Amino acid sequence: MDTPDNTSVENGELYGVLAEFDTPGALIKAARKVRDAGYTEFDCYSPFPVHGIDEAMGIKRTILPLLIFGGGITGLLGGCLLQWYCNASAWHWNVSGKPLWTFPITPNNVPIAFECTILLSVFTSFFGMWILNKLPQVWHPFFRLDRFAKVTDDGFFLGIEAKDKRFDLAETRRLLESAGALEVEDCNLDPDPETRRMPIWLYGFIIVSTVFALVPFALIYRARASHSKEPHYHIFSDMDFQAKVKSDTAFDMFPDGRANRGEIPGTVARGWLEDDSAYWRGLTQDQGGEWITNFPAQVQITPELMKRGQQRFNIYCAPCHGYDGRGDGMIPQRVRKAGAGALLPRNLIDPKTGVITMPNGQVFNTISNGYNTMMGYSAQIPAQDRWAIVAYVRALERAQNAAQGDVPADKWNEINGATP
Amino acid sequence: MSATATATLHPDEKFKAGKAGQSLFRLGLVGFIIFIAASLIFSTSAASHYTAEDLKAAPTLSASGMGRFFYAYLIGWSWILSIALGSLLFVLIHHAVKAKWSVTTRRLAEILSSTILWIGVAGLVFVIPVLAGNKDIYYWAHPDAHFPGAPGKSGWLSPAAWAARYAFYFIIWIAIAKWFEAKSRKMDEIGDVAEEGHTKTLSARMRWLSYPMIVVYALSVNYAGYDFLMGTAPKWFSTIYSVNFFGGCMMAAYASISLFAWMLQRSGRLTRSVNAEHYQDLGKMLFAFTFFWTYTAFSQFMLIWYANVPEETVFYNYRMFSEWSTVSWILLFCQFAIPFTFLLSRWTKRILPVFVAFCIWQMLFHWVDLYWNVMPHYHWGADIHGSAVSVTGPLSGPVDNNTISFNPVDVTAWLAMLFFFVAAVGRGMRGNLIPIKDPNLGASLAHENY
Numbered sequence: 001m002d003t004p005d006n007t008s009v010e011n012g013e014l015y016g017v018l019a020e021f022d023t024p025g026a027l028i029k030a031a032r033k034v035r036d037a038g039y040t041e042f043d044c045y046s047p048f049p050v051h052g053i054d055e056a057m058g059i060k061r062t063i064l065p066l067l068i069f070g071g072g073i074t075g076l077l078g079g080c081l082l083q084w085y086c087n088a089s090a091w092h093w094n095v096s097g098k099p100l101w102t103f104p105i106t107p108n109n110v111p112i113a114f115e116c117t118i119l120l121s122v123f124t125s126f127f128g129m130w131i132l133n134k135l136p137q138v139w140h141p142f143f144r145l146d147r148f149a150k151v152t153d154d155g156f157f158l159g160i161e162a163k164d165k166r167f168d169l170a171e172t173r174r175l176l177e178s179a180g181a182l183e184v185e186d187c188n189l190d191p192d193p194e195t196r197r198m199p200i201w202l203y204g205f206i207i208v209s210t211v212f213a214l215v216p217f218a219l220i221y222r223a224r225a226s227h228s229k230e231p232h233y234h235i236f237s238d239m240d241f242q243a244k245v246k247s248d249t250a251f252d253m254f255p256d257g258r259a260n261r262g263e264i265p266g267t268v269a270r271g272w273l274e275d276d277s278a279y280w281r282g283l284t285q286d287q288g289g290e291w292i293t294n295f296p297a298q299v300q301i302t303p304e305l306m307k308r309g310q311q312r313f314n315i316y317c318a319p320c321h322g323y324d325g326r327g328d329g330m331i332p333q334r335v336r337k338a339g340a341g342a343l344l345p346r347n348l349i350d351p352k353t354g355v356i357t358m359p360n361g362q363v364f365n366t367i368s369n370g371y372n373t374m375m376g377y378s379a380q381i382p383a384q385d386r387w388a389i390v391a392y393v394r395a396l397e398r399a400q401n402a403a404q405g406d407v408p409a410d411k412w413n414e415i416n417g418a419t420p
Numbered sequence: 421m422s423a424t425a426t427a428t429l430h431p432d433e434k435f436k437a438g439k440a441g442q443s444l445f446r447l448g449l450v451g452f453i454i455f456i457a458a459s460l461i462f463s464t465s466a467a468s469h470y471t472a473e474d475l476k477a478a479p480t481l482s483a484s485g486m487g488r489f490f491y492a493y494l495i496g497w498s499w500i501l502s503i504a505l506g507s508l509l510f511v512l513i514h515h516a517v518k519a520k521w522s523v524t525t526r527r528l529a530e531i532l533s534s535t536i537l538w539i540g541v542a543g544l545v546f547v548i549p550v551l552a553g554n555k556d557i558y559y560w561a562h563p564d565a566h567f568p569g570a571p572g573k574s575g576w577l578s579p580a581a582w583a584a585r586y587a588f589y590f591i592i593w594i595a596i597a598k599w600f601e602a603k604s605r606k607m608d609e610i611g612d613v614a615e616e617g618h619t620k621t622l623s624a625r626m627r628w629l630s631y632p633m634i635v636v637y638a639l640s641v642n643y644a645g646y647d648f649l650m651g652t653a654p655k656w657f658s659t660i661y662s663v664n665f666f667g668g669c670m671m672a673a674y675a676s677i678s679l680f681a682w683m684l685q686r687s688g689r690l691t692r693s694v695n696a697e698h699y700q701d702l703g704k705m706l707f708a709f710t711f712f713w714t715y716t717a718f719s720q721f722m723l724i725w726y727a728n729v730p731e732e733t734v735f736y737n738y739r740m741f742s743e744w745s746t747v748s749w750i751l752l753f754c755q756f757a758i759p760f761t762f763l764l765s766r767w768t769k770r771i772l773p774v775f776v777a778f779c780i781w782q783m784l785f786h787w788v789d790l791y792w793n794v795m796p797h798y799h800w801g802a803d804i805h806g807s808a809v810s811v812t813g814p815l816s817g818p819v820d821n822n823t824i825s826f827n828p829v830d831v832t833a834w835l836a837m838l839f840f841f842v843a844a845v846g847r848g849m850r851g852n853l854i855p856i857k858d859p860n861l862g863a864s865l866a867h868e869n870y
Contacts, residue, residue, distance in 0.1 A: 051425050051868055069764070096728070107722045 012191035015141040016041075016161040017172055018148065019181035024050040027156040030179035031056040034158065037175055041164035045148070045157040064128050071124030072117045079116030083109045094338065139196070141189055159187070280383060281368075282361030291361030299387040309392030312385045316377055320345040325354075325396045343373045348393060349400040356397045363390045426862030430692045435856065440687060441849030448843025455836035462829035463489035469556065469800035471821050478802060478809040485827075487556035490546050491652075491798050492830045494557075495790045496837030497546075498649060499672070501539050502665070502786070503841065505641055506673025507532035508593060511600050512637060515623070515630035521701050523864035524693040527853050528680045529673070530604055533597040535844035540590035542840055551583050558582075559800065559813035560654040567655060569731060577654050582647060589644045596633050600626060601848075604855055611857040623859060641666050649790070652797040653814050656735050660720045665793075667713035672786050674706040675779035680845075682776050684853060693854055696770040697867045703769030706782065710763065713789075714756040734815045738796050742822040747792050755785040787834060795830070796822055 021027045024046065031044055035058040044053055087093040087109075088101035099106055105113060130136070142148045142159055151157055158181075160172055169186070176184045190196065234240045245251045251259035263269065274280040279296040283289035295301065314323060322329040325348035332344050348354050355363050367386045370376040377386070398406075407415065429435070466485030468475065475483050507529040514522050514529070522529075546557055555562040560577035567573040575581065606615065607622045614621050620628070645662025681694045681702075724732045739748050759782055768774050801817025803810040815822075855861065 065766070096726070098726070107718075107725050110718065110722065
């Protein structure tokens, strides 16, 4: 501030008087005196919070805690509502079979409800504090007084506004002087009301920045469930276009113009040794062959193989097809319970539609490469085990479609004895 | 930043313990003897670890109700231990953060934390039997106990190792508590200056030692929680268990310091130095740790509920689907929902009768919390096949068998421990009840909440 000559500044209407005090204690005493004299339109200014000033000025306790409580409750209910709507109402979201919603809240919904409570409480306290303190305040009439700059350093001020009902210039000045003020100064507003108005560029800034802040949301809204014919923006182009060549593409660096470098002499690629089409693919011959109806020569049907087949079946097949092969494993049971209309697993042992109608080679092929929504298991199950499963499925069909005559007479009595 | 208001001790303030300590000691001793005798009498009629059918099928199982006495004693003992441990951290944190508001109540916390010596002695009532081969207190001491999923547990939970850790924890706690109390009392004599042979002032030395001691404290309380309380269900797993116990300790400490201050004020002492401002701050911390306790208790519950691993859910299975479910609900409402809602407000912490009522309430339900944590492990299952009997321990067998089986010894053993604690506090109550030469005493006396 380099306008020390106050008289050269044009003055308008009287805003109020400003008194400076030496210590926080003096300020508190003065505030109490001003309050007792019946003034209400006054405020204290100090470089740091002064203990007891609220009480001295007669300021009522803030309602902020109540607002925060309201914010917290809103967050709690909002968090519950959000989760109820998203996971239990609009879209049933089954996680580990936990209940979708139990009144008043399911344990797995507590953390989100808790976080929402905290979030809204903190927002209310932060923004509520600003609003209740009338912040941000970028301009104040007292800024016109040079002395007021001391308030950020070592000055303690009390200002009374002229609009107070009890305000009387001479009387008020006397009161402040008797309260121990070092100096009392009048403060006039600038005669030009334009200076008190918020600068027009500030409005512009607020509007422009608000609009800019909405741009991402607008883009998200526009891109919502839409298709675009334009290519992507490549933000990380070195990730999208990497300095490498893919197989079977043209590449000028090598004389033959190919990226492929051919096989290294003496190596065999995976799967090249699987010449035996019966064992590896279940076909009589690779080109134009039929499904084989028996088992390949490498597969000897022994009790060990059947046991192995049963064990592998119970691991890989039973979850969908069920232990008895009737297509009623745990997964279709849950799918049905959830009301989803997925393609259900086949009943393997049905005499008309089951795999009983298929040749062995086709069953093997289905296990290897999948069928409809069933995926292939050649990666998980070695060929020998796949043949063991085929053998076990055959046994399962036989057992599940057995007639009374299939049971030896002595065993039949045993069964009858067990279940009279 | 802010200008610090200070005040001086009022000349008429009574801050000497006087003879109050001796009368408290006598009262405590008489109460302890009466209630311990009552507990021993009641425990003769208490149920044993096993159900009546199991006892009938396998006469080799012990039918003695003495185990009930030890369980009730352990719960009451943990209750007073939690007060002392919480007060110990109150002192450490006070020094670590150079707290000002809590100076006038710090000596009370020092007195409460120094009772740890006598609590260590009281614990011998169950430590010595465990060492001597009693297998009815902790299931891990039973010859049938084995830990298939966690073989390391059997080494950790053996009587000798367990008792060695008991001694180790108490040596640490007694050393911390006594050192900080001694230096604080030294300051009463010579003021906040350097002792002979030292360059740092007393408050600086206490502050510098408080930092590492907080770490030592945290680790020791953590493992103590596993050993003393979680040890009653040795097959179960939970790493947050002791954090929950620690939350209870802090809650108990803030409530107890408030009650201690209130009772001293009723006797005409400290009437001017501890006022609504200090009670409000103690209440804020009580509120905070009430929530902390809930937070950790719920964290433990939710993760176990969500993961649904049988080794872990067993703890809640026997508390949610047996008679104990009532106690579980009582705990949720009385230890959390009700105090949380009421302690939120400012006035409940500033109007002394209301605040004191909440402190008593929280102490009461802190005991219910410990009871709920330990007593459901009292029922032990047994696999009986003819003469082959294998005790499967707590949290096994039919859930319906896990009844509360309340016996008066549960309460009398707790009251015995309460009176024991009163006697121990009486022993420690001497000299000044306020650190009269603490450099921050003035700030504490003039303390004010915005």
